[in-house]
Amino acid sequence: MKWKNQLTGMKPYQPGRSVGEVKKMFGLSEIVKLASNENPYGTSPKVREFLENLSIDHAIYPDGYASNLRQEVALSVGVNENQLLFGNGSDEIIMIISRALLQPGVNTVMATPSFSQYSHNAIIEGAEVREVQLKNGSHDLQEMLRQIDGNTAVVWLCSPNNPTGTLIEQTELEDFVQKVPKDVLIVLDEAYFEYINDPTYRNSIEFIKNHENIIIMRTFSKAYGLAGFRVGYAIAQEELIFRLDPVRAPFNNTVISQAVASIALQDTSFIEDCRIENEKGKKQYEEFAKEHSLHIYPSQGNFVLLEVKSDSDAVFEELMKKGYIIRSGNALGTPGYIRVTIGTKQQNEDFLQKLSEVLTQLGVFA
Numbered sequence: 001m002k003w004k005n006q007l008t009g010m011k012p013y014q015p016g017r018s019v020g021e022v023k024k025m026f027g028l029s030e031i032v033k034l035a036s037n038e039n040p041y042g043t044s045p046k047v048r049e050f051l052e053n054l055s056i057d058h059a060i061y062p063d064g065y066a067s068n069l070r071q072e073v074a075l076s077v078g079v080n081e082n083q084l085l086f087g088n089g090s091d092e093i094i095m096i097i098s099r100a101l102l103q104p105g106v107n108t109v110m111a112t113p114s115f116s117q118y119s120h121n122a123i124i125e126g127a128e129v130r131e132v133q134l135k136n137g138s139h140d141l142q143e144m145l146r147q148i149d150g151n152t153a154v155v156w157l158c159s160p161n162n163p164t165g166t167l168i169e170q171t172e173l174e175d176f177v178q179k180v181p182k183d184v185l186i187v188l189d190e191a192y193f194e195y196i197n198d199p200t201y202r203n204s205i206e207f208i209k210n211h212e213n214i215i216i217m218r219t220f221s222k223a224y225g226l227a228g229f230r231v232g233y234a235i236a237q238e239e240l241i242f243r244l245d246p247v248r249a250p251f252n253n254t255v256i257s258q259a260v261a262s263i264a265l266q267d268t269s270f271i272e273d274c275r276i277e278n279e280k281g282k283k284q285y286e287e288f289a290k291e292h293s294l295h296i297y298p299s300q301g302n303f304v305l306l307e308v309k310s311d312s313d314a315v316f317e318e319l320m321k322k323g324y325i326i327r328s329g330n331a332l333g334t335p336g337y338i339r340v341t342i343g344t345k346q347q348n349e350d351f352l353q354k355l356s357e358v359l360t361q362l363g364v365f366a
């Protein structure tokens, strides 16, 4: 068959081990998954209540325009309804952008390490991928600017960045957005927006008013605790959304997904509570790192990237035997580190106890 050449040797997204798989492998009854930056508190109780009393006509296609959800997100974000694009997770938005703008002969600029799907989709579309090494865990925007040329179609920014958790500094971001040529699309991925706690951060929606070449991505998968329902969205000027929308699959958000996202969006106090708890949890990791002289990146997300001073895969394997699934830095382009989702207070305490045991076992701690 006449496959695209670039598909040769490509692997599907590696999501890390599932709970069921690890239970079976090690004969464990309890597993704590701190691997995919999901919300340890689940979702709003209002969503749970809705799901318990669910009555829906499954035979009918969903609203392909997600009208109700659109109306509510527009109101919540402070934009017009036609400035929104909904995806089956922000993963689908990345795919839509790539399909619409990337092709052989163009290039795309991104940081590395960063979220893997930017390069994955770019490769499928046959575009040249220009990866710019992070500087102290942060985007090197000056070098990213230098990499942009007449053939650049898209530049990807991830803030807070996955896997380091670092936020792009506000004034640097403003300067960058000013300097990027108007015919290059800037994608600002804010999957962890709800967790940002840096007082210097200014809501990026402001950029959209003055820049026709920026699109912001957000998701219901992280703070809203709806990763299983797959709802993400993008915000941009109307013309940009109008050009991207034909690429979207019809009916890409299910009836139930649209409904639960609407309900979750209303429960602002749940999100605020999660943000506060996340800050407390982050401190548990920061204190652990300080106590043991391990480097930790300053995270503005619901995860931390922590130094382990040994082979990350070995730490990952040993933690898994003890019932904890995290991400090895080796898989994320950050060897010598592990990425851990911030859990509940008790989960963090128990996890750090197990990590101490593992690091003692591996000879890192005396």
Ligand SMILES: Cc1ncc(COP(=O)(O)O)c(C=O)c1O
Residues within 6 Å of the ligand: 036, 037, 088, 089, 090, 091, 092, 115, 158, 161, 162, 189, 191, 218, 219, 220, 221, 227, 230, 231, 232
């Ligand atoms: C930075 C970033 N962007 C996008 C995504 C994809 O999220 P979604 O569940 O909305 O597809 C993730 C998920 O881990 C992420 O970390």
